Amino acid sequence: MSPVWRIVGRRLGHAVPVLAIVAIGSYGLLELAPGDAVDAYLSGSGGDAGLVAQLRHAWGLDRSFGARLASYLLSLLTLDFGWSVAFSRPVREVVLDRLGNTLLLMSAAIAFSFSAGSLLGVLAGSRPRSWRDRILSTLSLALYAAPGFWLGLMLIVAFAVKLNWFPLGGIATIGESRAGLAHVLDVAWHLVVPAAALGLVYLALYLRLMRAGMVEAWRSDFVRTARAKGLTRQRVVWRHVARNALLPLVTMLGLQAAAMLGVSVVIESVFAIPGLGRLAFEAVTQRDVPLLLGIILAGTVMVIVINLLVDLAYARLDPRVVSH
Numbered sequence: 001m002s003p004v005w006r007i008v009g010r011r012l013g014h015a016v017p018v019l020a021i022v023a024i025g026s027y028g029l030l031e032l033a034p035g036d037a038v039d040a041y042l043s044g045s046g047g048d049a050g051l052v053a054q055l056r057h058a059w060g061l062d063r064s065f066g067a068r069l070a071s072y073l074l075s076l077l078t079l080d081f082g083w084s085v086a087f088s089r090p091v092r093e094v095v096l097d098r099l100g101n102t103l104l105l106m107s108a109a110i111a112f113s114f115s116a117g118s119l120l121g122v123l124a125g126s127r128p129r130s131w132r133d134r135i136l137s138t139l140s141l142a143l144y145a146a147p148g149f150w151l152g153l154m155l156i157v158a159f160a161v162k163l164n165w166f167p168l169g170g171i172a173t174i175g176e177s178r179a180g181l182a183h184v185l186d187v188a189w190h191l192v193v194p195a196a197a198l199g200l201v202y203l204a205l206y207l208r209l210m211r212a213g214m215v216e217a218w219r220s221d222f223v224r225t226a227r228a229k230g231l232t233r234q235r236v237v238w239r240h241v242a243r244n245a246l247l248p249l250v251t252m253l254g255l256q257a258a259a260m261l262g263v264s265v266v267i268e269s270v271f272a273i274p275g276l277g278r279l280a281f282e283a284v285t286q287r288d289v290p291l292l293l294g295i296i297l298a299g300t301v302m303v304i305v306i307n308l309l310v311d312l313a314y315a316r317l318d319p320r321v322v323s324h
Contacts, residue, residue, distance in 0.1 A: 008312075019300060019304075087288075102277065104191060105198065105275060106302075116203050118246065121209065121245070121249075124210075126233075137208070140203075140205075144205060152198075170271070171190055197267055198267045205252065213249070261299050
C-alpha cells in the first residue's frame with residue numbers, strides 16, 4: 001500500500017468513532033436543554049394540551065430518550081438525518097442546500113489567510129528585528145485582538161457603504177438570474193468582504209507563526225551550511241528557511257478548521273449569507289434538534305476532511321511523517 005493511502009485509511013478509521021462520539025454526545029447534550037420543538041412551535045400561537053400531545057406524538061417526542069437515540073443512530077447508518085420540523089423537509093436536503101455557501105466562504109477565507117499570512121510572515125522573518133518585522137508584527141497583534149464581527153462591520157462600512165465597491169451582504173445578486181461565468185464572478189464579488197473578515201484574524205495568526213518559525217530556522221545547522229556554500233540570501237530564505245517554517249502553519253491550519261467553522265456563524269449572520277452558520281442559528285431558535293444534529297455532523301465531517309488534507313500536505317512537505 002502506498003504511503004498516501006496508508007494515511008487516508010488511518011484517518012478514515014479514526015473518523016468512525018469520532019462521528020459516533022459526536023452524534024451520541026450532541027444528542028445527549030441537546031436532550032438536557034429545557035423545552036423542545038413543540039414548545040418553540042407553539043410559543044407564538046399557543047395551543048391546548050391535546051394539540052401538544054398530538055404534535056409530540058407526530059414528531060416522536062413522546063418516546064423515551066433511549067428509544068429516540070437508538071432510532072436516530074440506526075437512521076444515520078442509512079444516511080437518514082431525520083426530518084426538520086422548522087422547514088418541513090428532510091434534514092439532509094436542508095443541510096446540503098446551505099453547505100455549499102459555507103464551503104465557499106471557508107475555502108476563500110482559508111486560501112486568503114494562509115497564503116497572505118505565509119507571505120507576510122516570510123517578509124517579517126526574513127530579516128528579524130528590522131523595521132519591516134516590527135511593523136508587520138504590530139499589525140498582526142492588532143488584527144488578532146480584533147473580534148471577527150467588528151472586523152466584518154468595519155469592512156462593510158468602509159468598502160460597501162463609503163466606497164460602494166462591494167455589496168452589503170448576501171451570496172449573490174437578488175433578482176438577477178445569471179449562469180456560467182457571470183454567476184461565478186457575481187458570487188466571488190459577494191464573497192470578497194466576508195472572506196476577508198473571516199480570514200483576517202487567522203492571517204495574523206499565520207503571520208506570527210511563520211515569523212516565529214523562520215526566526216528559529218535561521219539558527220539551524222542546515223541554514224548555516226547553505227550560507228557557507230555561497231547560496232544567495234533569497235535562495236536560503238525561500239528554499240530552506242521558509243519551507244521548514246511552513247510545517248507549523250500546516251498543523252495549525254487543521255487545528256483552526258473547527259474554530260473557523262464556529263466563527264463563520266457570526267460572519268454569515270453579519271453578511272446575511274445563507275450558510276450552515278445561519279442555519280444553525282435558525283435551528284436553535286426553533287429548537288429543531290434533528291436539524292441542529294445534522295449541522296453538527298456536517299461540520300464534523302468537514303473538519304475531518306480538512307484535517308485529512310492537512311495530513312497529506314504535511315506528508316508532502318516532510319516525508320518523514322509517512323513512516324510513523
